[in-house]
Amino acid sequence: MKTILLIFTGGTISMSYDKVVSKSVVHDNHDELLKKVAAKIENVNLESIIYSLVPSPSITPNDMLEIGKLIEKKFATKNISGVVITHGTDTLEETAYFLDLFLNEKKPVVLTGSMRNFDEVGYDGFSNLVSAILVALSPESNNRGVLVCLNDEINSAVEVMKTHTLALDTFKSLEFGPLGLVDEKTVIYYRDATYEKEHIKPTELDKRVEIIKVVSGEDGKIIDFYINEKVSGIIIESLGRGNVPKIMVPQIKKALKHNISVVITSRCPMGLVRDTYAYEGGGYHLKNLGVLSGGSLASEKARLKLMAILSLNLDPKDFFSYN
Ligand code: ASP
Numbered sequence: 001m002k003t004i005l006l007i008f009t010g011g012t013i014s015m016s017y018d019k020v021v022s023k024s025v026v027h028d029n030h031d032e033l034l035k036k037v038a039a040k041i042e043n044v045n046l047e048s049i050i051y052s053l054v055p056s057p058s059i060t061p062n063d064m065l066e067i068g069k070l071i072e073k074k075f076a077t078k079n080i081s082g083v084v085i086t087h088g089t090d091t092l093e094e095t096a097y098f099l100d101l102f103l104n105e106k107k108p109v110v111l112t113g114s115m116r117n118f119d120e121v122g123y124d125g126f127s128n129l130v131s132a133i134l135v136a137l138s139p140e141s142n143n144r145g146v147l148v149c150l151n152d153e154i155n156s157a158v159e160v161m162k163t164h165t166l167a168l169d170t171f172k173s174l175e176f177g178p179l180g181l182v183d184e185k186t187v188i189y190y191r192d193a194t195y196e197k198e199h200i201k202p203t204e205l206d207k208r209v210e211i212i213k214v215v216s217g218e219d220g221k222i223i224d225f226y227i228n229e230k231v232s233g234i235i236i237e238s239l240g241r242g243n244v245p246k247i248m249v250p251q252i253k254k255a256l257k258h259n260i261s262v263v264i265t266s267r268c269p270m271g272l273v274r275d276t277y278a279y280e281g282g283g284y285h286l287k288n289l290g291v292l293s294g295g296s297l298a299s300e301k302a303r304l305k306l307m308a309i310l311s312l313n314l315d316p317k318d319f320f321s322y323n
Contacts, residue, residue: 003047005047007084007086008049010086046133051070064304071109075107081107093162100156101305106142108138108142112129112150135147153169153181155178158193178190209261210303211237214244219251220250226260227258227260233263233303235264241271243283252289261316263302263306
């Protein structure tokens with residue numbers, strides 16, 4: 001019989017209504033949930049660990065690192081076929097992406113969560129957890145990197161994002177669609193992920209990286225604060241193809257002079273950052289100043305990747321190139 005390790009971290013999947021204010025709060029529903037899930041899946045041994053019981057805005061990059069180390073240890077010391085992590089949906093894609101970087105594991109690691117709490121009509125935590133376990137049990141899920149499974153859709157950690165504040169089908173790979181789905185009890189894959197696996201394994205995350213979102217008229221004055229705070233990296237979530245207003249350029253130069261790594265991402269949720277424009281503040285101009293490209297990575301994922309690279313004292317140029 002196969003063993004799947006479940007790691008509970010919290011989030012709406014582990015929430016119910018508070019009796020006084022009738023709003024969602026974390027509540028230990030695990031025994032009940034596990035009993036229901038175990039009755040639906042045959043021939044599986046479910047082991048579980050409660051790593052935390054927190055809403056996911058409280059999950060930190062250090063938690064992600066700890067969860068990565070925990071999974072690595074369990075795979076090395078126990079005969080488990082896969083891991084399922086339950087997580088709040090707000091930062092789920094960040095933890096999934098970090099684990100994808102950190103782990104170099106052939107066996108499946110799947111994240112799931114829910115959009116409705118245990119007390120709500122149509123609680124999706126139960127079906128999402130069952131489907132995620134089925135994904136983790138499927139040999140077809142091997143060598144696919146870390147996966148995210150909600151609403152019966154399987155997405156890659158690198159491609160997926162939360163797109164809707166409420167809808168059950170909130171997790172989407174907007175550009176390429178899901179890798180596959182769970183159809184009743186069958187796990188079906190339609191395609192491979194679009195990226196090459198990167199393996200970056202920090203032992204600690206001790207470098208601070210901040211994100212600046214660019215809007216019209218943005219002057220980048222906030223960079224002075226970050227220089228003062230001694231941050232090691234800045235992700236600039238730029239406009240369109242990877243461009244910033246001209247008035248922001250002197251501030252970017254200042255950051256580079258202070259040895260801060262600057263990586264450009266785009267506020268467009270799809271497409272690559274490229275060096276298409278040569279005007280002041282355009283991608284080509286920024287590239288020549290020494291700014292790096294986040295490619296098609298979302299800003300919050302580029303931040304985690306840069307944190308991991310800088311914490312290992314690796315050169316970000318080797319990981320964020322315009323091409
Ligand atoms: N705010 C919640 C969290 O991320 C939402 C969820 O779990 O879906 O913990």
